[in-house]
Amino acid sequence: MDATTAFPSLLSQGLDLLFNTELPVGLALLDTEFRYVRINKTLADFNGVPAQQALGRSVKAVLPEAYATLGPLLQQVLDSGVGLQGFRVQAEVPSFPGELSEWEASYLPVKNDLGHTCGILVQAVNITVQELALRRERESEERVRRVLDSLFVLVGVLSPEGVLQEANRAPLEAAGISLEEVQGQYVWDTYWWRHDAGQQAWLKQAVKEVAAGGLVRKEVKVCMAGGKLVTIDFMLAPLRDEAGRVTHLIPSAIDISDRVASERALRASEARFRSAFEAAPDGMTLVDAERRILLANASMNRLFGYAAGELTGRCIDELLPAAMRQAHVGHVGRFFATPQVRPMAARKPLHGQRLDGSLFPLEVGLSPIPGSDPPEVLATVSDVSERVAAQTKIQQALEEKTALLGEVHHRVKNNLQIISSLLRLQSANAPEAARPALQDSQSRVRAMALTHQLLYERKDFAGMELGPYLHQLTTLLCESYLGQPSRVRVEVQAPEQGLHIDLQTAVPCGLVVNELVVNALKHAFPGGRAGLIRVCAADDPAAPGKTLTLEVSDDGIGLPEGMGLASANSLGFQLLPLLADQMGASLALLPGPGTRVRLQVPRHEGLSA
CATH class of the missing domain: 3.30.450.20 (PAS domain)
Incomplete structure (x- = not known):
């Protein structure tokens, strides 16, 4: 076989070998109708249509979604006879339904002996996976950047020599600068560190230590926007590759100014507490x-x-x-x-x-x-040793004072009773005309003696309850002035507790009641008439706790026409205004029937219980 007959056979064998061998490049031979004459497995797999199904079918039939992009390019090569090389195409193919696939292709014209284009050789490299990987890598980097930028911590990337390559948003915004202003500078020369030459020297040495595989952490002050110094917890760590070599340095930090201030305030507070505690x-x-x-x-x-x-x-x-x-x-x-x-x-x-x-x-x-x-x-x-001792002494003194006051009131009462007895004896031997005066004096003395007797019995030398006092006083007066039996009744309306009066009020108050009751017993019911004498005492509703009202009334014949408290001739009635003044009280004669006298008595603070 000569060379003329051997070449076509060799060419055919070469094409068979080229299209039947698995190559990283997709190959296809198209006729002028863009039908697949030959196609290798690589391109068939990329298209998503087996090679045997693609042969004899047009590109439009095999790749209907992609033909809108591919058809014009193929037609251009067929018409011009000039190939298109190294262009990129994005289109949807059956192998990746619903997604855009990307490949790098060349369309080369195949010409016959006359120089006419009789077909097109397609070369295609699927770069979808590579582009997807690159896109995902970029998305991952962007996601990491967004995450880092959203962190409150300060994070960056340095070269092993200390040149700043990356920094997240937090330190840049805090300093009021952009990444471009510091990127490419040695980290110790950046805005954050320039305020302190000592710290710059320390950081320069720290970069050397970490580049050698060490780890550095320290609380330092860095400069932020407006020249404000902020305390940060700074750490510099190495980043290693799979072989363990240090490829980068990672600076990170967190603003601890508030914590440092709180710790300082806490230490000051503890110091103050300790000082106060010890002192x-x-x-x-x-x-x-x-x-x-x-x-x-x-x-x-x-x-x-x-x-x-x-x-x-x-x-x-x-x-x-x-x-x-x-x-x-x-x-x-x-x-x-x-x-x-x-x-x-x-x-x-x-x-x-x-x-x-x-x-x-x-x-x-x-x-x-x-x-x-x-x-x-x-x-x-x-x-409390001293206080307990003082309280003991006070209690002893109080007991002694109580005993002394009790003895005083007891002796006053005894002396008044002696005077009352002397008046009674004198009355027995006195002329008939003098006996009423002596009897009145005796009742006055007994009223005063009763006051001291109650104070002594109750052991309350500041004052006494008015109600029980009035009951006992009227009982004594009835025994002295009324015979048995008597048609005159004396009624007392006063609470047993709640009308507490002091000693300065008790004596004149008792004398007022004595004079009014004695006057009624002697003059209100002549000729053995029946009647009622009422003694009422109550807290004044107009001034509760501050004033008490005392009223003595009878349903007898009343005072003589034109007679008042100021114009009476009797000693007892003449004493009434004086006794009222002594108490700071008001005295009033009220209209009948009978005789009604009202006394408004102020109560001293602390005795209104």
Whole structure:
């Protein structure tokens, strides 16, 4: 076989080998109707149509969705005879339904011996997967960037030499700068660090250490917008590749200015508390629910006779007498079950036991510590030895004064009774005309004696209840002036309690009632007439607790025509205005029937119970 006959055979074998070998490049041979004459497996798989089904069919039939893009390009090559090389095409193919596939293609004209285009050779490389991977990588990078930009922390990327390559939004916005202003600079020369040469030198050395595989972390101050210095928790760490080589440095930081300020304020508060705690004149101790002493101030140590630090860790029960310790365990348990502030003297004084065994009275105030876990309480302990001693002395003095006042009132009452007895004896031997005056004087003395008797009996020397006094006084007057039997009744309307009057009011008030009742007994019911004398006492509704109203009335014949309190001739009626003035009271004669006299008596503060 000569060369002329051998070449077509060789060409045919070469094409068969080219189209039947799996190549990374898709190949197809189209005729002038754009029908597939030959197609290799790579392109058939890319198109999503088996090679045998594609042969003899046009591109439009095999790739109907893509033909709108491919048809004009094929027609251009067929018409011009000039190939298109290295162009990119995006279209939908059956292998990726619903998605745009992308490939890089070349359309080359195949010409016959006459130079006419008789077909088109298609070369195509599917770059869909690569482009998808690149797109996903870009999306991933953008997503990471968005995540980093949304973080409050400060994150960046440095080269191993310390050149800033990337920074997230937080540090840029905080400093009021853009990435372009600092990108490509050594990190120690950037805006954040330029304010302090010492820190720049430290950071430069830190970059060397981390580039060598180390890790650096430190609280530092960096410059933000407006020159404001902000404290950050800064860390610089290496980023390694799969082989373990340091490829980048990752600086990260968080603004801790608020935390630093809070810690500073807390330390200042703790210092103030410690100072006040130690300087407090009362003993102060911090105790937990297990009754362990966590802290004790100098006054607490001194109070119980311990050296500084000796109380810490001890059980608080050791500071109590042995007889009280068991009960104290229950008290502590109940307190921590429902903790609440308990002020000093909220309970009766306790007794503490010093290191030497001596006992002393004390008071304890309790203040739970809010939020403590486990729960704690601050106990304030006060030595009340001096106060208890003073109270004992005061009580003794009060008892002595009470006894003395009782003796005074007892003796005054006895002396007045002696005077009353003398008047009674004098009356028995006096002329008939003088006896009424002596009897009236005797009743006045007995009214005063009754006041002192009630004060002595009730042991209340500041005053007395008016109701019981009026009952006893009217009883004495009835015994003295009314015979048995009598048609005159005396009625007292006054509460047993609630009308408390002082001594300065009791004596003149009793004398007023005495004069008015005696006058009624003697003159209101002549000729043995029946009648009623009423003595009423009550709190004044117009001024409750401040004024009491006392009224003495009878249903007798009344006062003579034209006679008033000021114009009466009797000594008793002449005494009434004087006695009212002594009490600061108002006295009024009211219209009948009978005789009605009303007394408005002011009550002193503290005696209106």
